[in-house]
Amino acid sequence: MALLSPLLAPAVSICVSIIGVGLVGKQVVAQLTSPALAPLFRIVSLSNSRHTLALSPAAPALDARALLALLPPSSAPLPTSSPHPAASYAPADPAALVRSLAHTARESNKHTILIDCTSDLAVTEQYPAAIAAGLSVVTPNKKGFSSSGELWKQIVDAQSAPGAGLVYLEATVGAGLPILSTLRDLLKTGDEVTKIEGVFSGTMSYIFNEFSKPAAPSAPSSGPKFSEIVKIAKENGYTEPHPADDLSGSDVARKLTILSRILSINPSTLPALPSLPEGYASLSTETLIPAALASIASGDEFVQKLPEHDAEFDQLRAEAEKEGKVLRYVGVIDRQSGVVKCGLEKYPAAHPFASALSGSDNIVAFHTARYAQRPLIVQGAGAGADVTAMGVVADAIKVAERYGAKVHL
Amino acid sequence: MALLSPLLAPAVSICVSIIGVGLVGKQVVAQLTSPALAPLFRIVSLSNSRHTLALSPAAPALDARALLALLPPSSAPLPTSSPHPAASYAPADPAALVRSLAHTARESNKHTILIDCTSDLAVTEQYPAAIAAGLSVVTPNKKGFSSSGELWKQIVDAQSAPGAGLVYLEATVGAGLPILSTLRDLLKTGDEVTKIEGVFSGTMSYIFNEFSKPAAPSAPSSGPKFSEIVKIAKENGYTEPHPADDLSGSDVARKLTILSRILSINPSTLPALPSLPEGYASLSTETLIPAALASIASGDEFVQKLPEHDAEFDQLRAEAEKEGKVLRYVGVIDRQSGVVKCGLEKYPAAHPFASALSGSDNIVAFHTARYAQRPLIVQGAGAGADVTAMGVVADAIKVAERYGAKVHL
Known part of the structure; x- marks a missing residue:
């Protein structure tokens, strides 16, 4: 029985910024750019510990391999010229990235998800600002939620403001398992x-x-x-x-x-x-x-x-x-x-x-x-790059649904 | 650590119409009218096999006991006068109910969920019309999805039209279990x-x-x-x-x-x-x-x-x-x-x-x-009124999130 495609009305396009492109981050890129989900998500930046690659959402979408190839390893210097017309580079700076994403989201009126695939406490300290600026945060990084009570309170409180984003953390416990x-x-x-x-x-x-x-x-x-x-x-x-x-x-x-x-x-x-x-x-x-x-x-x-x-x-x-x-x-x-x-x-x-x-x-x-x-x-x-990425991407789909995507059955 | 209420910005109010007030239906009414969820949902009608009780959403909300007491048992005749100023009565007619809900939803610009807690195939035959009219359908009733392929196709296809609603059926398999x-x-x-x-x-x-x-x-x-x-x-x-x-x-x-x-x-x-x-x-x-x-x-x-x-x-x-x-x-x-x-x-x-x-x-x-x-x-x-109702109500919360409610953590 060939019924309709299970991804309905994918015209909604959600911008995604990924920090951390280790094993989990790479799998997240692969899943988000799969044929089923590519119409729903547009990756607008990728960061490792030293570099941020920004991608113009106006340019044609790239596949996972092409996207990842554009980000130089953290051991390499920042490229002085771009190998792709849609790509631009900056030193990695989570705070500056959040400001830039929030600005672009307001200008373009497109919702943006910040996906943190690092295990870096410093990145999690940007969550309150990101949420307050209206971004959704999706992450398998446990640090922000399991360190000081002050940071946890800031993250939770930030969600309550009108226009604030929400935080999605399924993958922090049991990876892709529904815990x-x-x-x-x-x-x-x-x-x-x-x-x-x-x-x-x-x-x-x-x-x-x-x-x-x-x-x-x-x-x-x-x-x-x-x-x-x-x-x-x-x-x-x-x-x-x-x-x-x-x-x-x-x-x-x-x-x-x-x-x-x-x-x-x-x-x-x-x-x-x-x-x-x-x-x-x-x-x-x-x-x-x-x-x-x-x-x-x-x-x-x-x-x-x-x-x-x-x-x-x-x-x-x-x-x-x-x-x-x-x-x-x-x-x-x-x-x-x-x-x-x-x-x-x-x-x-x-x-x-x-x-x-x-x-x-x-x-x-x-x-x-x-x-x-x-x-x-x-x-x-409850561990492994592919099942952890699944937890992250399933959360990203839930965000997309909050912003109008019809993904069901 | 007393942080914010976990139910954020509950100003969104979703109308709910429940058909079937047996063990599961009663539990659904109880959960939807609990203090935590009452700000999010407004029950606008209750039906058993013979009667439909309609409730004006403009009147103050009633608790589960008061709501259920207003619906006469199917063995009793339709009341000729209403015991409550917000209540009115009609003979049970799922097709007419769907038309009326769709009309009111358009007029009031409020999203409406049809919750089917019957095990009646005839009720499920109204799903395509309900979905096409923009209602969400949430149900533990297996009949519509497990009978003829034609009905299944109609239900699935109805979802793809612009403005159409979606169907949520978690509770049909394993009740409240995340299957x-x-x-x-x-x-x-x-x-x-x-x-x-x-x-x-x-x-x-x-x-x-x-x-x-x-x-x-x-x-x-x-x-x-x-x-x-x-x-x-x-x-x-x-x-x-x-x-x-x-x-x-x-x-x-x-x-x-x-x-x-x-x-x-x-x-x-x-x-x-x-x-x-x-x-x-x-x-x-x-x-x-x-x-x-x-x-x-x-x-x-x-x-x-x-x-x-x-x-x-x-x-x-x-x-x-x-x-x-x-x-x-x-x-x-x-x-x-x-x-x-x-x-x-x-x-x-x-x-x-x-x-x-x-x-x-x-x-x-x-x-x-x-x-x-x-x-x-x-x-x-995987069975029981309370866990089945949980599956239904968790689905209803997901619908509310699609229509702007912030419910998280």
Whole structure:
């Protein structure tokens, strides 16, 4: 049955400015310039840490490869002459970019989205100005929402002015998984969210899924070594260059801060959650970095010395096994007790966090007044450039719909 | 941290007309008139199968109880005088209602949502006219999307005219679970959905979760009886009044038809899916109604005679157990093979459909190019008045955002 194209009336054209063209940013460019979405979005600038490429929206649209080729790498100097008639260059300056985008948006009466694909706190500090100037902000960058309470308040408050834009952050938690949108639908339709619990880090998920695999029959009392799993994870790029950046739990703490803050700005009859004035740093977070290795600056050295601490992790696992349970590094927001924390927990084999989880999947359980007997669960890959870009682009489509695009079914 | 109210600039007011005030319709009225959403929505009419109550939007808003009290039950005659100055009455007539709503929407320049909380095919036949007249349609009623291909085509086509409204149907599959919205985000951002597989019926979920529970130690070769589980499910209201309406698989087939049709109107490089000209009736659906009981019109008689067929179900279970598997009634859309079907399948104990499912939960797995190694999974209660209403109201909020409401975070 060949019915109409699912993208209806794409005559609306939304301008998009992208800061950060790493793995995620490149995927965002690819998805936005795909045949289905190209009529809806026009990329008007691309920035890396040193350069901003501006593109005249009057010129014919370019495909992803051509667009990305026009931005010199941050290691190269700013081009003195333009290789394309529609392209012009300036030094990267997020504040100046926001002013320029706001000016052009007012002049052209076209809505503009600022997409931040960096992990740079300094970029997020421009969100309040961007929102106040009427731009939408779409981002997978957790920093602005999980750092100081002051910045978070500025971002949220900026949205309330008439003519202000809104901020879209689906991809900050679980990448393309419908986690924040589900939380929003629960809250806005008046459900009471009593508890959110989940495995929010793909790296932590992988490590503990491997760590709780049954021991070899030849050595039933031992299981895989924690240090060995971390070493393999690092070699395969599943961890940050320095694995301690994952093992600290701060990535999970940032995601939990975002969920907790969203809960806090919505009405509830349950006790208030902790205020987290310093964001993720205010949160009770169990680190898995052995104290003796806390000051090692090199990821390689860290991995080399980690085997000295395998016995500590073996003991934790043995204690869990004695109870018929497995270890998982989880984030928990419990509104009844007011507890917000990240750390190791033990789950019985039949629990979805134990039985249903594999690979580097995230899993999040929403316990609510409506989903009281059994939680609403979302599970799947929670990291990776393509699924993170999906979360960003799905948000951009929602912005386009607010400004008149008909995209449905 | 008390930040701004999460409902920003609620000055936009969207008119809402609700047809069907059963369990779901009443919950929709309750959620729409809650303090958080009341500024955004104004209910302008309520209809049951015999009467339509029209409410002047100029009068002060009423709460859910007062609104519902103004609509006489369908068993009562049409009131000859109005008990409230803002209320007026007419015989229920969906076609006339759509004309009247469209007229008022044009005159007042206020957007209007038609919410269909019936399960009536005749109401869905008014969707094309409603959409063409610029109304949005929001509904948990599967009939319009899972019956004839002609009606489906009319509904989809109506959306493409300039000024036409759109149809929102999240609650038709999985009630409040983010299933259609997730499918939409996957498709619109250019992912390739290769397979959708799920337990889509709460009743079937309950029956087979119970049926695969381990046998009592005293009688290891036997397990719970199929007929006994159906009997208990009927007594607890988990089945339709006539359990054959669940066991036929047609509810699952309707949901699968909707998913399949949404896939079919989106671009894909995979083989075309079956065209389903008669909707769910065109779909390969395994019935669990024993042939000998197919013509029994009474639910009670059906349950009485079902024990005569327990041996057939026992045998199916024994065959699954021999392979270390459990039975689940699932819907599958496999784009590689072009198969769309509903029926019993066997799953190994470690599969999420076997290990992670309990109660009457739905579970849906999206296998895609991006979620290739492991699927994206959504799980939770997929039926019930409050979660179905949540799906409806979350859709209504999305409509309000298209027409200028700022609802975010």
